[in-house]
Amino acid sequence: MAHVQSLDPSASPLDYYGWELRRLREAHGLKQGQLGEIIFCTGSLIGQIETTKKVPTRDFSERVDAALGTDGLFSRLIGLVLRSQLPSWFQPYAEMEAKAAYLSTYQAQLVHGLLQTEAYARAVLSTGMHDVDSLVTARMERQRILDRERPPLAWAVLDEAVLYRPIGGRQVMRGQLTHLLALANHRWMRVQVLPFNAGEHASLDGSFTAMRFDDHPDIFYTEDLISGHMTANPETLREAARRYAHLQAAALSVEDSAALIARVMEERYGDRPEQGAVA
Incomplete structure (x- = not known):
């Protein structure tokens, strides 16, 4: 059985984004590859974003919102996520x-x-x-x-x-x-x-x-x-x-x-x- 990385959604905006993406994807009964097919990306990319190994883009967020019917959740989150990637002093x-x-x-x-x-x-x-x-x-x-x-x-x-x-x-x-x-x-x-x-x-x-x-x-x-x-x-x-x-x-x-x-x-x-x- 594959090990599923556990995320703490309170750790950072990026962790919260990944946690929510996994939660809502699974709530829709979709595997990573299936969601990837819907939004025209690889299941591997979905997995990397869910485990914070890859930072999402605004385009990705808008496509996920459309696919999962999340009423703009990820489009609202992405600004906070990307700002958190800036150097802490900036x-x-x-x-x-x-x-x-x-x-x-x-x-x-x-x-x-x-x-x-x-x-x-x-x-x-x-x-x-x-x-x-x-x-x-x-x-x-x-x-x-x-x-x-x-x-x-x-x-x-x-x-x-x-x-x-x-x-x-x-x-x-x-x-x-x-x-x-x-x-x-x-x-x-x-x-x-x-x-x-x-x-x-x-x-x-x-x-x-x-x-x-x-x-x-x-x-x-x-x-x-x-x-x-x-x-x-x-x-x-x-x-x-x-x-x-x-x-x-x-x-x-x-x-x-x-x-x-x-x-x-x-x-x-x-x-x-x-x-x-x-x-």
């Missing part, structure tokens, strides 16, 4: 980001996580030692806040260096810059580029993000190599606002920023073979 920030009414960020090295394509995010996250698939899925889940009926107003100032750093290679960067250009048509999003010729500027110390809320004190957030730091200190927030105003003033306009992104995309990441590629 989870408090992600929770506040999801509640923010206004986000303003300056990024000196990378495209901000909310604006990353999946391929770009995978290249960035692959530099660490964690489960890349889970982290990429969680990062894509974070971006759902931009698809709400009323998303947060978001303003990003990107250093020009971000456009030139070839994260993931030419095709990944071309896709990422194309995505940034598409955001120019997003009514709640603004992207500016701080050009190299701005010289010394108000945030040479590095990247930061400020968040405003309808019913919560403002928050200022920075990261170091291994952790993140949030504060609601009024003096810090005033200084951050002052610096951000200077950054916006020194940056190119939204329209000129889009023109620069398009030019870099074509000149640096145009359709030609990757270096070292065989013709």
Whole structure:
């Protein structure tokens, strides 16, 4: 007789998800393979998710809800599950980001996580030692806040260096810059580029993000190599606002920023073979 792994549903959101999936599947009299056939996946995947060896996706959750008639249970759970896959030090920030009414960020090295394509995010996250698939899925889940009926107003100032750093290679960067250009048509999003010729500027110390809320004190957030730091200190927030105003003033306009992104995309990441590629 096969051993069935026992889960503690109170151990984590992922354990609860797996426990509920097994409970409801068995309540419908379905084996793992049978449910897999209904939702177009393998029974092995069902088993891996039920035993927390694999993290579910939103698409998987929606298909399970439809198959088992669970009234959206797994679609509601998946956000919590994916957020729990983020590094523990980052989870408090992600929770506040999801509640923010206004986000303003300056990024000196990378495209901000909310604006990353999946391929770009995978290249960035692959530099660490964690489960890349889970982290990429969680990062894509974070971006759902931009698809709400009323998303947060978001303003990003990107250093020009971000456009030139070839994260993931030419095709990944071309896709990422194309995505940034598409955001120019997003009514709640603004992207500016701080050009190299701005010289010394108000945030040479590095990247930061400020968040405003309808019913919560403002928050200022920075990261170091291994952790993140949030504060609601009024003096810090005033200084951050002052610096951000200077950054916006020194940056190119939204329209000129889009023109620069398009030019870099074509000149640096145009359709030609990757270096070292065989013709």
